């Protein structure tokens with residue numbers, strides 16, 4: 001299935017900006033391509049997703065602990081990991097505009113155009129051919145595929161292409177103050193290596209026995225050549241990765257275990273299962289002996305959100321060789337020293353954020369009792385990660401109602417994120433909270449003064465009911481769980 005709803009995708013991008021979720025970085029200077037800033041509600045949503053992942057991986061597993069490694073690492077790290085030699089993508093330049101494209105992105109964009117023109121089968125064939133040629137590192141074949149399909153440069157509009165060549169995606173910078181003394185170091189392109197180089201530190205200090213995992217969340221940087229699709233592909237992004245260290249020979253069963261476990265986490269957000277699928281890698285990364293993507297049906301098509309990789313002992317073995325330090329584990333159960341094998345789960349936090357927005361965003365229209373039409377844009381974000389859980393709205397700005405609303409704020413804000421709003425009509429405030437994805441609103445009115453009850457309004461159904469204001473925090477926590 002190829003899905004294509006550019007209208008919806010553009011609407012989500014506009015909504016994200018208008019309601020303070022995501023802004024283009026350095027916008028006042030016309031922005032920086034493929035770099036984004038998260039606004040008040042975006043940073044809150046992102047933090048909640050990060051926490052959900054962190055808790056699911058560390059707190060819910062006795063044998064997984066977390067770390068927070070530095071972004072800068074010794075430059076040899078990237079030699080050992082294979083990134084200096086292998087972390088590159090096939091690129092092609094247009095001879096007239098000099099614009100450079102990642103070959104797979106160029107072909108994917110052309111496939112999107114074919115789908116828009118109703119040529120679904122042609123699009124699928126082109127993508128299948130691309131996968132086969134990429135897997136075979138057949139650069140001449142890839143150029144041929146671009147030429148046969150008459151794919152044009154979006155700037156010059158011509159089909160004058162160079163040969164396909166490989167370009168490294170790592171950013172580098174100088175460490176040291178004086179240029180002669182400075183040495184070139186890289187901004188990490190994945191967080192995983194911070195885990196590998198700390199493998200023994202963590203195993204010993206946290207007294208871990210194999211099988212065990214190390215989890216980490218942090219920034220990663222890639223000089224992505226094609227900067228499109230909003231926060232789907234960024235140059236600075238955040239990864240949530242976990243390396244699970246296992247006895248060699250057990251990788252198949254642990255790979256299957258983590259595939260299932262990670263899919264369960266995705267489905268714990270209440271998103272229907274048919275929005276997800278597994279996609280086995282045809283072309284394996286330089287470190288993997290098996291790899292699968294968890295893909296999601298984004299409005300721009302089925303796209304990867306998470307990778308699960310069986311990384312063998314590739315990384316630890318290479319770090320042992322390049323550092324000259326033993327990175328072995330003594331397994332008391334079998335009385336043997338060995339370099340552990342690794343199953344990795346790696347998900348992009350920004351991509352998970354985009355997935356959440358895409359699924360949550362809905363434009364609803366209905367007929368009112370008087371026959372007129374009404375509409376709203378609502379973000380049906382799962383309550384557990386919604387930026388604001390509860391909006392507290394006094395009906396009027398006077399007559400003692402704000403004071404009671406403030407009392408409710410004081411009783412709930414310790415438990416979850418609450419938002420106080422007294423401007424505008426109640427209808428407008430409800431709409432604004434719908435657009436921010438707030439699952440619960442309570443309204444304080446004159447009856448509250450008499451019997452300490454409030455009206456609670458549920459975002460998804462717009463249903464309202466009267467409930468006691470005392471014990472509200474517990475009531476909402478119960479609803480969220």
Ligand code: GAP
Nearest residue numbers: 190192232233234237305306307346347348351
């Ligand atoms: N350590 C393994 C690794 O980095 P990857 O498939 O290259 O594997 C893992 O990346 C995840 O990181 C992807 O599934 C995606 O969610 C996210 N990711 C990768 N490149 C990204 C980019 N340029 N922008 C946003 N997210 C990205």
